[in-house]
Amino acid sequence: MKEKAKGKVKIEGKLVLKLYVSGMSSKSMAAIENIKLLCDEHLKGSVELEIIDIFKNPKLASEQHIVFSPSLLKKLPLPQKTLVGTLSDTKKVLKALGITIE
Amino acid sequence: MAKSKHETLLKTPTGISGLDEITNGGFPKGRPVLICGSAGCGKTLFAAQFLIKGITDYNEPGVFMSFEESSKDLVENFKSLGFDFKKLQAQNKLRIDHVRIERSEIEETGEYDLEALFIRLNYAIDSIGAKRVVLDTIETLFSGMGNMALLRSEIRRLFSYLKEKGVTAIITGERGESSLTRQGLEEYVSDCVILLDFRVIEQIATRRLRIVKYRGSTHGTNEYPFLIDEHGISVLPVTSLKLDYKSPTEIISTGLAALDRAFSAQGIYRASSTLITGSAGTSKTILAAHYALSSCKRKERTLYFSFEESPDQLVRNMATIGINFKKAIQSKLLHIHASRPSLQGLEMHLMVLNRLLTELKPRTVIIDPISSLITIGNSSEVGAMLVRLMDTLKMNQINALFTSLTNDGSSSNDNPTVDLVSSLADTWIKLTNEERNNERVRSLLIVKSRGMGHSNNQQDFTITAKGIHFSTPNKK
Incomplete structure (x- = not known):
C-alpha cells in the first residue's frame, strides 16, 4: 500500500474475496502483497480471502471468466466486482470493495 | 499439401468450398489468419465453418474462443447450418470458451496482463489436442479498457504464442474506418489477411472476398463473390476451373x-x-x-x-x-x-x-x-x-x-x-x-x-x- 488509509473502517457485511493470480509473476506477487496488507490493516475478521493460482487450476479461469491477471473477485457483498491489476491504486480498491474510511 | 518444390509453405484446407482453389491449398499451416470485415459480413460464420469442417472433414480438433456470443448462442445460431456443436463438444473435438467481459464490473487497479486468457486458451487447446483455433472477435477486449499500450503488446504476444503452439488460427476483426481493423490487428498478423465485404449495388446485395495478403504463397488476387446458404459459405472462384471435361459423341x-x-x-x-x-x-x-x-x-x-x-x-x-x-x-x-x-x-x-x-x-x-x-x-x-x-x-x-x-x-x-x-x-x-x-x-x-x-x-x-x-x- 503506497498510502496508508486512516480512520474508522466501515463495511457492509462480510467481504468474500477471491484473488486469481498466474503463478509467481511479479504482478501476481504485488497483488498478493497489496491485498494482504489491506486485510491486515483494515479488514481483520471481516474478510474471507482465497488466493487461487490459475496455472494450477486452468479450468477455474474459464469458469470464473477470468481474462486479466491478476484479478480480484468480490463475490460478496453484491454487486460482484472484478478488480484487475496489482491492486496498487488503494483508493480505487477501497471504493470498488465498498469500503469507506471515516 | 505442398504440390511442388517451389510451394514449400504447408497449407491447411479451409473447409470453405472454393477457397482452397483460390489460396492454392488453404491457409498457412500453424499460423494465424486475420479475417476482417464490417458487421454482418459473415466473419463468425467463416470462422465457425473453418473450425467445424476441420473437425468433420480433416479430423483436426478445434477451439472456439468467443468474445461476443455466448456458447449457448453459438450452438443455436449454427444449428440451422447443420453444425452440431454439442455433439462435437461431447466427442472432445471442440471446445467453446466464451470470454465474457462485464465492463461495468471491472475496475483497473494497477498493472495487469492477459496471462489468464493465455492459460484458458492453452488449457482448451491441450485438453483436446486442437489444431485449429478461432478468436472471435478479440478486439472486444479493447473496448472500455484504459491501458491500450499494454493490451496491444499482449495481443502481439498472443499471436506469437499461437504460432509457437503450431495451431492454425483465425482471428476476426471489425473493419475500421481507415484501417482494415479498428485496432490495427493487421500489423500483428503478417501471414494471411482476408477481407470480407458486404455491399449493395443498385439495390442488390453482394458479398465479396479478397485475399489482401498471403505471405509466401501465390493466391488469386480478384474479388471473389461468396454465398451464404444453408450449407454455409461457398466462394465462387469464377476463373479457376479447368478445361478438362469429357465430350460425348452421342x-x-x-x-x-x-x-x-x-x-x-x-x-x-x-x-x-x-x-x-x-x-x-x-x-x-x-x-x-x-x-x-x-x-x-x-x-x-x-x-x-x-x-x-x-x-x-x-x-x-x-x-x-x-x-x-x-x-x-x-x-x-x-x-x-x-x-x-x-x-x-x-x-x-x-x-x-x-x-x-x-x-x-x-x-x-x-x-x-x-x-x-x-x-x-x-x-x-x-x-x-x-x-x-x-x-x-x-x-x-x-x-x-x-x-x-x-x-x-x-x-x-x-x-x-x-x-x-x-x-x-x-x-x-x-x-x-x-x-x-x-x-x-x-x-x-x-x-x-x-x-x-x-x-x-x-x-x-x-x-x-x-x-x-x-x-x-x-x-x-
Whole structure:
C-alpha cells in the first residue's frame, strides 16, 4: 500500500474475496502483497480471502471468466466486482470493495 | 499439401468450398489468419465453418474462443447450418470458451496482463489436442479498457504464442474506418489477411472476398463473390476451373426434325451448349420449348429457368402452339423455375441453379433468356458467371440451351453477353423476323456448330398450331 488509509473502517457485511493470480509473476506477487496488507490493516475478521493460482487450476479461469491477471473477485457483498491489476491504486480498491474510511 | 518444390509453405484446407482453389491449398499451416470485415459480413460464420469442417472433414480438433456470443448462442445460431456443436463438444473435438467481459464490473487497479486468457486458451487447446483455433472477435477486449499500450503488446504476444503452439488460427476483426481493423490487428498478423465485404449495388446485395495478403504463397488476387446458404459459405472462384471435361459423341435432337437435318450429324452433341439469339418476337422461347420437350420425350429431366414469364404463363402460351408442358410437368420430367433477374444478386442466381442441379440432377438445362442477367451486374461479373455456369453444366454433362435477346438493326453484337456466350457456345442459332415483300418472315440461320457441318442456308419458318414449321426444305 503506497498510502496508508486512516480512520474508522466501515463495511457492509462480510467481504468474500477471491484473488486469481498466474503463478509467481511479479504482478501476481504485488497483488498478493497489496491485498494482504489491506486485510491486515483494515479488514481483520471481516474478510474471507482465497488466493487461487490459475496455472494450477486452468479450468477455474474459464469458469470464473477470468481474462486479466491478476484479478480480484468480490463475490460478496453484491454487486460482484472484478478488480484487475496489482491492486496498487488503494483508493480505487477501497471504493470498488465498498469500503469507506471515516 | 505442398504440390511442388517451389510451394514449400504447408497449407491447411479451409473447409470453405472454393477457397482452397483460390489460396492454392488453404491457409498457412500453424499460423494465424486475420479475417476482417464490417458487421454482418459473415466473419463468425467463416470462422465457425473453418473450425467445424476441420473437425468433420480433416479430423483436426478445434477451439472456439468467443468474445461476443455466448456458447449457448453459438450452438443455436449454427444449428440451422447443420453444425452440431454439442455433439462435437461431447466427442472432445471442440471446445467453446466464451470470454465474457462485464465492463461495468471491472475496475483497473494497477498493472495487469492477459496471462489468464493465455492459460484458458492453452488449457482448451491441450485438453483436446486442437489444431485449429478461432478468436472471435478479440478486439472486444479493447473496448472500455484504459491501458491500450499494454493490451496491444499482449495481443502481439498472443499471436506469437499461437504460432509457437503450431495451431492454425483465425482471428476476426471489425473493419475500421481507415484501417482494415479498428485496432490495427493487421500489423500483428503478417501471414494471411482476408477481407470480407458486404455491399449493395443498385439495390442488390453482394458479398465479396479478397485475399489482401498471403505471405509466401501465390493466391488469386480478384474479388471473389461468396454465398451464404444453408450449407454455409461457398466462394465462387469464377476463373479457376479447368478445361478438362469429357465430350460425348452421342447425338441428340433439337426437338425439330427439320432443324436436326440442317446439321450434318442429324442433331447436336449431347452435353453441348446451344445459343439462340434474336431480337424481340423472333420465337426464341418457342425454339427453347421444342428443345425442352424433346428432352422430356427422351425421359430426361429438364430444368427450365424462365426470367421473363411465370411458369403458368409459359405453359399456357406454349399450349396454344401444341407444346404440352403440363404433361411433362406432371410426370416430373420438366421443372420450370421462374424468377425476376433483379430479385436476387447474380451469385444467388448461380447458387439457386447449382442447388437445383444437385437436387433435380437434370440432363437438360434451359435459361431463357440469359441476356436478362446482364441487367443485374456489370458485364465482367456476368461474363465471369456465365463462364462458371457453362463449365458447371459441361462438367455435369448437361445439355444446355440459352436464349439471348439482341437489339434490332445492329449487325455487330453490342451486347457483351452475346459476345461472350457466342464464343463459349458450341452451337449458335440466329433468329430473325424481317420484312420481305410487305410480309414479316421468320427465319433461322445456324451460325456455328462445333465438331460438325451444318447448313448455311437461311431457313424460313412459320409458327403454327403445332409449333415451328419450316417452309423451305433444308439442304445440307
